[in-house]
Amino acid sequence: MARTGRRRGSPDTREAIVSAARAVFAEHGYDGAAIRAIAARAGVDPALVHHYFGTKEKLFLAVVAAPFDPGEVLPRITGPGTDGFGERLIRALLAVWEDPVRGPAALALLRSALRHDWSARMLREFLTNRVLRRGMQLLEIDPAEAPLRASLVASQIVGLVGIRYALRIEPLASLPVEVVVANVGPTIQRYVTGPLVGRDAVAIAEHLR
Amino acid sequence: MARTGRRRGSPDTREAIVSAARAVFAEHGYDGAAIRAIAARAGVDPALVHHYFGTKEKLFLAVVAAPFDPGEVLPRITGPGTDGFGERLIRALLAVWEDPVRGPAALALLRSALRHDWSARMLREFLTNRVLRRGMQLLEIDPAEAPLRASLVASQIVGLVGIRYALRIEPLASLPVEVVVANVGPTIQRYVTGPLVGRDAVAIAEHLR
Numbered sequence: 001m002a003r004t005g006r007r008r009g010s011p012d013t014r015e016a017i018v019s020a021a022r023a024v025f026a027e028h029g030y031d032g033a034a035i036r037a038i039a040a041r042a043g044v045d046p047a048l049v050h051h052y053f054g055t056k057e058k059l060f061l062a063v064v065a066a067p068f069d070p071g072e073v074l075p076r077i078t079g080p081g082t083d084g085f086g087e088r089l090i091r092a093l094l095a096v097w098e099d100p101v102r103g104p105a106a107l108a109l110l111r112s113a114l115r116h117d118w119s120a121r122m123l124r125e126f127l128t129n130r131v132l133r134r135g136m137q138l139l140e141i142d143p144a145e146a147p148l149r150a151s152l153v154a155s156q157i158v159g160l161v162g163i164r165y166a167l168r169i170e171p172l173a174s175l176p177v178e179v180v181v182a183n184v185g186p187t188i189q190r191y192v193t194g195p196l197v198g199r200d201a202v203a204i205a206e207h208l209r
Numbered sequence: 210m211a212r213t214g215r216r217r218g219s220p221d222t223r224e225a226i227v228s229a230a231r232a233v234f235a236e237h238g239y240d241g242a243a244i245r246a247i248a249a250r251a252g253v254d255p256a257l258v259h260h261y262f263g264t265k266e267k268l269f270l271a272v273v274a275a276p277f278d279p280g281e282v283l284p285r286i287t288g289p290g291t292d293g294f295g296e297r298l299i300r301a302l303l304a305v306w307e308d309p310v311r312g313p314a315a316l317a318l319l320r321s322a323l324r325h326d327w328s329a330r331m332l333r334e335f336l337t338n339r340v341l342r343r344g345m346q347l348l349e350i351d352p353a354e355a356p357l358r359a360s361l362v363a364s365q366i367v368g369l370v371g372i373r374y375a376l377r378i379e380p381l382a383s384l385p386v387e388v389v390v391a392n393v394g395p396t397i398q399r400y401v402t403g404p405l406v407g408r409d410a411v412a413i414a415e416h417l418r
Contacts, residue, residue, distance in 0.1 A: 159368020
């Protein structure tokens with residue numbers, strides 16, 4: 001059966017939407033990318049984008065081949081509150097990276113983010129708004145301190161992943177998950193609930209939000 | 210003046226040695242690369258390699274266009290001992306990365322290490338043996354604990370650099386140096402002098418050395 005004109009439901013349509021979304025996200029960042037613009041570029045109705053992917057966030061996760069869905073993971077690790085959050089976060093993080101399928105996908109994503117400016121921008125916006133900011137909200141962290149706390153958490157997470165899975169520096173590369181959790185968890189915990197050092201840090205964070 | 214046969218001192222010779230060294234480091238790693246093999250590949254006498262670069266370490270620093278010389282920086286920040294080491298380390302690290310010339314060179318090096326397996330291997334060996342191990346020795350850290358402490362330090366350093374200079378997540382990307390030092394320094398300090406959490410961590414580190 002020959003298809004003509006505007007695309008309807010098919011694997012090709014899905015791929016065309018993902019491809020259009022990749023271009024629009026790259027051009028406008030996560031925040032600036034509109035479903036309407038993505039649909040126009042793919043030559044489909046916006047309703048079809050929603051039909052296939054539900055939300056802009058789900059579409060983004062498909063575009064970057066995200067190894068996890070923060071909408072599912074975040075409520076699980078923030079649910080019990082700030083007590084023990086550091087250890088839960090590291091445990092959940094390593095569960096993704098130790099996975100034989102999701103691990104390599106996650107590594108590819110990190111490498112891409114560190115390589116391309118446009119990819120870094122997409123990832124930065126997504127990580128900032130959809131992961132870090134949302135995580136701090138779920139933990140009910142003081143909004144004035146949340147951005148700084150979140151970016152400090154991100155610094156330890158990205159470095160742990162870089163050393164253990166990309167540079168593979170021993171013994172951190174081979175330690176059992178629970179030993180890593182026990183050693184790095186307290187750092188996350190301090191960044192989330194400990195004192196923010198530096199007199200102007202919160203004011204500066206506020207200014208930059 | 211025409212040059213014939215074996216190369217003698219000239220900019221070309223220096224470049225030929227660096228080029229040969231790059232290939233030999235890539236093939237054999239930092240530890241396995243011999244000056245003799247590098248000289249043979251460049252078609253020069255090993256004495257000429259020493260004449261131009263002094264040591265294998267200096268040659269390596271030239272090959273990777275290293276933004277700093279650990280042989281100079283490490284004694285300076287470890288000299289005063291473990292007290293305040295965390296803050297001195299972060300301050301010295303950011304001094305490199307904030308520098309308009311050395312900063313981009315350092316970022317290029319990190320990106321390369323995360324991208325290529327051969328580059329990651331060179332960097333890993335160099336970072337492990339010439340930077341981390343030496344730093345722990347200078348601080349007189351218990352050798353049984355040093356590798357784990359060093360790799361934990363590396364995880365926070367790489368992540369801080371990745372978030373602040375590559376992914377540029379705010380507010381950490383724009384905070385004044387001293388605010389970063391005050392917030393991240395204590396993490397380094399804990400990794401170097403705090404308790405190692407996890408019953409088997411030291412034994413595992415010992416096993417992996």
